[in-house]
Amino acid sequence: MTGSVSGSVSGSMGGLRNREGEAAYDITWPWSDGPLPPGLTCVFRVKNEARNLPWVLPPMLEAVQHVVLVDNGSDDGTPEVAREVVERIGASDRFTSTSYPFTVSRAGDEHLHTPPDSVHSLTYFYNWSFAQVRTAYSMKWDGDMVLTREGVELLRDLSWQLHDSGAVVAIPRHPMTVESDSVAWLDLGFRFLEPWIYPMGPEFTFVKAFEWEVREFPDTSERVVAPEGMCVELKWLDQDEFAHWSTTSFDAVRTPRKARELEVYRALSEGRGESVDGLLRVEAPEGVHVIDHVTRTWMASAPRPLVKRPDSVEA
Amino acid sequence: VSSRRVVLVVGSGRSGSSALAGGLQALGMHVPPPEVPPDEAGLRGSAESQWVVDLHTELLERANVGITDARPAAWFETGKLAANGLLRTRITEWMRPQFAPLPDLEGEPELVLKDPRMGWFLGLWRAAAMRCDATPAHLTTLRHVTQVVGTRDRPTARTAAWVNMMLHTERATRGSLRAYVRYDDLLADWTIPLFRVGTDLGLRAVTEASANSMRKVHQFVDPDLHRARHTWSDLPVPPRLREIAEESWQALSGLADPDGDTAEVHLTLDQLREAYVELYDEAEGIASSTADAARREGAAATAAESGEPKGLKRLLGR
Numbered sequence: 001m002t003g004s005v006s007g008s009v010s011g012s013m014g015g016l017r018n019r020e021g022e023a024a025y026d027i028t029w030p031w032s033d034g035p036l037p038p039g040l041t042c043v044f045r046v047k048n049e050a051r052n053l054p055w056v057l058p059p060m061l062e063a064v065q066h067v068v069l070v071d072n073g074s075d076d077g078t079p080e081v082a083r084e085v086v087e088r089i090g091a092s093d094r095f096t097s098t099s100y101p102f103t104v105s106r107a108g109d110e111h112l113h114t115p116p117d118s119v120h121s122l123t124y125f126y127n128w129s130f131a132q133v134r135t136a137y138s139m140k141w142d143g144d145m146v147l148t149r150e151g152v153e154l155l156r157d158l159s160w161q162l163h164d165s166g167a168v169v170a171i172p173r174h175p176m177t178v179e180s181d182s183v184a185w186l187d188l189g190f191r192f193l194e195p196w197i198y199p200m201g202p203e204f205t206f207v208k209a210f211e212w213e214v215r216e217f218p219d220t221s222e223r224v225v226a227p228e229g230m231c232v233e234l235k236w237l238d239q240d241e242f243a244h245w246s247t248t249s250f251d252a253v254r255t256p257r258k259a260r261e262l263e264v265y266r267a268l269s270e271g272r273g274e275s276v277d278g279l280l281r282v283e284a285p286e287g288v289h290v291i292d293h294v295t296r297t298w299m300a301s302a303p304r305p306l307v308k309r310p311d312s313v314e315a
Numbered sequence: 316v317s318s319r320r321v322v323l324v325v326g327s328g329r330s331g332s333s334a335l336a337g338g339l340q341a342l343g344m345h346v347p348p349p350e351v352p353p354d355e356a357g358l359r360g361s362a363e364s365q366w367v368v369d370l371h372t373e374l375l376e377r378a379n380v381g382i383t384d385a386r387p388a389a390w391f392e393t394g395k396l397a398a399n400g401l402l403r404t405r406i407t408e409w410m411r412p413q414f415a416p417l418p419d420l421e422g423e424p425e426l427v428l429k430d431p432r433m434g435w436f437l438g439l440w441r442a443a444a445m446r447c448d449a450t451p452a453h454l455t456t457l458r459h460v461t462q463v464v465g466t467r468d469r470p471t472a473r474t475a476a477w478v479n480m481m482l483h484t485e486r487a488t489r490g491s492l493r494a495y496v497r498y499d500d501l502l503a504d505w506t507i508p509l510f511r512v513g514t515d516l517g518l519r520a521v522t523e524a525s526a527n528s529m530r531k532v533h534q535f536v537d538p539d540l541h542r543a544r545h546t547w548s549d550l551p552v553p554p555r556l557r558e559i560a561e562e563s564w565q566a567l568s569g570l571a572d573p574d575g576d577t578a579e580v581h582l583t584l585d586q587l588r589e590a591y592v593e594l595y596d597e598a599e600g601i602a603s604s605t606a607d608a609a610r611r612e613g614a615a616a617t618a619a620e621s622g623e624p625k626g627l628k629r630l631l632g633r
Contacts, residue, residue: 161394227400304404
């Protein structure tokens with residue numbers, strides 16, 4: 001049976017076709033041939049993440065059974081860097097690299113006006129990417145998110161504990177802007193919480209929302225919230241972090257996370273990081289990169305709670 | 316890797332973990348006091364910290380999981396608690412001062428934490444260890460399942476609980492710093508397995524042990540302890556469960572050999588775990604009427620406690 005993504009894709013047991021007739025990129029759901037084996041696969045959809053992947057991939061491959069990397073038109077050598085990193089740590093047999101050749105609408109206005117069954121839709125792109133998964137659980141992860149040591153251990157446990165539970169897991173992330181090899185700014189002013197880990201199955205596919213895609217899950221799914229300090233989201237002060245958005249006029253109500261990120265980016269660009277409530281400057285010891293310092297040492301010993309303000313921003 | 320150590324003694328109860336933890340304690344490792352007082356069954360003490368035991372008891376109650384629980388799904392229930400940020404902080408705050416220098420000990424103490432419930436909450440302890448800049452090391456004693464289960468009541472349920480505990484704690488500690496010790500090896504000549512454990516896990520108390528501390532271990536580990544010899548013929552356990560339990564024992568036992576912790580053994584253990592989960596699902600399906608009846612009975616007891624009318628009065632609406 002072939003379904004349509006005009007509204008919801010739930011219940012589509014066989015797969016999806018796209019409106020452009022790109023048969024090679026039709027979606028075949030991996031569960032259509034029977035139950036998937038236990039395990040957790042991490043799916044990265046990436047574009048130009050060559051700078052981040054050497055920090056991102058090694059801890060993730062320590063934590064989960066398999067990683068799928070879907071490249072979408074990188075011109076900075078992202079797939080090559082990924083392969084080198086994976087080979088270096090001896091994990092090639094647990095890594096799948098593939099590419100999605102279509103231009104995908106940027107989050108925001110462009111996405112809103114793209115039909116969900118188009119190969120250019122974020123919704124279709126996500127569904128196609130997750131159709132590459134061959135384990136019973138999957139997680140969405142960004143190419144700029146680095147697990148801490150505690151985050152690795154947590155995911156290692158969840159990768160087998162979740163099996164058959166039907167639960168989804170939300171993980172708080174802490175944006176971290178890298179100023180130099182030894183200095184970074186950690187945003188502990190807000191709590192950014194988003195579900196990242198889901199079972200694979202017809203009730204857990206992606207559907208269209210206003211600004212981006214969302215993953216469906218039934219009301220009966222139990223929700224587990226991971227503790228703080230499991231991962232940081234890398235941002236680079238010398239890089240325009242908002243290039244993939246079709247507008248930078250963020251509505252603080254509809255997209256509070258992006259509005260906060262823009263506030264932090266502007267403050268740091270203008271050299272007034274100290275003036276932003278909850279923004280913390282971290283300096284690494286000599287000879288240690290600040291990303292390694294924060295994810296391997298600093299985060300573990302930082303007093304809890306990390307985020308003091310009760311405000312929570314949930315995607 | 317931090318040189319600070321926390322040894323987490325995991326695995327099934329009645330497997331000689333008290334002898335092992337007590338041996339490490341006699342060599343100079345630190346069991347945070349107060350300890351659980353020795354009882355009739357364990358005259359020499361169990362090397363268990365009361366705080367740890369109390370915490371696990373509280374958490375198992377919250378998760379509705381038994382200390383020996385044969386349900387594969389119980390791992391998700393306790394895993395949810397292990398992902399709790401407030402609990403991680405609570406344990407970290409307890410653990411941090413345990414590394415304070417001790418009067419009779421040179422350098423920082425190395426901790427031994429032991430409780431038969433430990434396996435359910437490894438995630439919590441590992442996180443606390445990392446937050447205290449310590450490396451968690453896992454230590455498991457292996458004793459044949461028939462010796463652990465014995466001929467006491469419900470041998471099938473106890474065998475299933477053993478399989479559930481052993482196969483899943485193996486999965487939980489895979490890839491981490493760990494060591495396995497066979498109970499029989501410990502009783503035959505404790506110096507060989509304990510020295511290997513100390514070397515593999517990087518335990519100063521073992522690698523730098525004095526003659527006096529080794530004398531203490533000899534006094535502690537009694538080779539005449541627990542020599543009961545049961546076999547499968549003593550236990551009325553269904554053949555499929557017996558097969559999975561025996562094969563699990565064989566595979567786990569291999570982990571105690573030098574260089575025995577291999578990918579090949581892991582694959583076998585994965586297959587056994589899957590077979591066990593499948594068997595349990597089947598059995599749970601067959602026995603669901605018993606579970607339903609127990610649930611009704613529990614609900615009726617609760618209603619009776621709350622003073623609701625019961626029996627004929629309830630039927631008649633009085």
